[in-house]
Amino acid sequence: MPAFNSVAVIGAGAWGTALAAVAARAGRSVTLWARNVEHAARIASTRDNPRLPGVRIAPEIVVTSDLAKSARADMLLIATPAQHLRGAVNMLASHLTRPVPIVACAKGIEHGTHKFMTDVIAEAAPHAQPAILSGPSFADDVARGLPTAVTLAAKDEALASNLVQALGSPTFRPYHSTDIRGVEIGGAAKNVLAIAVGIAVGRKLGASAQAALTTRGFAELTRLGRALGARSETITGLSGLGDLILTCSSLQSRNFALGLALGRGEQPPAGRLAEGEFTAPVLIELAASQNVEMPVSEAVASILSGRSTIDAAISGLMTRPFKAEE
């Protein structure tokens, strides 16, 4: 298996910028690609990205809008929003000259197709080796070099392990896995569940409700995982329970913050990506197609679409028939 000396990060948002810092700290030669020429030039000269304010971008990271140049890297990380991942990989595919690993770093499920991120990569770039990186990791924490642990999964264990070697450092600890689907489910579902918990906190429903909702959210994430063949250690691992705990308990989370604003009856913060908003409708479609009950996620989707008020959704959850805990 070849060593991965060079890394290109596609998408210069908060997460892409943090991941470029990760790869640079791990000793890789790093390119950060931004789709907008002026945006790339501005980041390259100021070493500052307004999407991740206050974090200085290391001088050795090359910031560019040249996709052909980025595509020559030994491995690629895609850090666009989930619904734009296909578009980004489509553009990239024509520049790929060999079967490189493409690591999805977005958390979500594609609208319309119900496909997870690595399936989208496999379709858009059939010769690539798809992988997924996910886990409890705020871009700001990661960029600042605070200790973080995530899961990195690929079909081939040796590949997953080599990708971990390429990105790991004393402050960024990826664990390798071959359970791609398990990792993808956790990352997608936890954003929806974090909106639910944010709503409960915004509504001042109390710490007991926050714990109950997080736990019942985990129960439905587990049910979906089981239906789609995820391994239980993945669901209880960093990319599942780990990321759920982080996102359902922190004001730093944009998904939690969206829920918080809704619960308070305020206008949600503008211009901040909250993937759960886009994942909610497709998550419940997917769950329905698998006959999996996800009442908390359904409540979030109903509130976001205007089909239900917050109070009706809370009452709906609390008055479901009593049942055995599973």
Ligand SMILES: NC(=O)C1=CN([C@@H]2O[C@H](COP(=O)(O)OP(=O)(O)OC[C@H]3O[C@@H](n4cnc5c(N)ncnc54)[C@H](OP(=O)(O)O)[C@@H]3O)[C@@H](O)[C@H]2O)C=CC1
């Ligand atoms: N922020 C975080 O803490 C973490 C985020 N993630 C995940 O990473 C993904 C990206 O999030 P994040 O970086 O925070 O989001 P941001 O909103 O900060 O940035 C998104 C970036 O994607 C770029 N982009 C959008 N569409 C395209 C496209 N079609 N082609 C290329 N680039 C595109 C945007 O470019 P432009 O600037 O030109 O609009 C922007 O730079 C999400 O799925 C998120 O869940 C995962 C872990 C942590």
Ligand SMILES: O=C(CO)COP(=O)(O)O
């Ligand atoms: O995925 C994340 C942390 O692991 C980031 O969460 P938010 O997108 O809710 O900010």
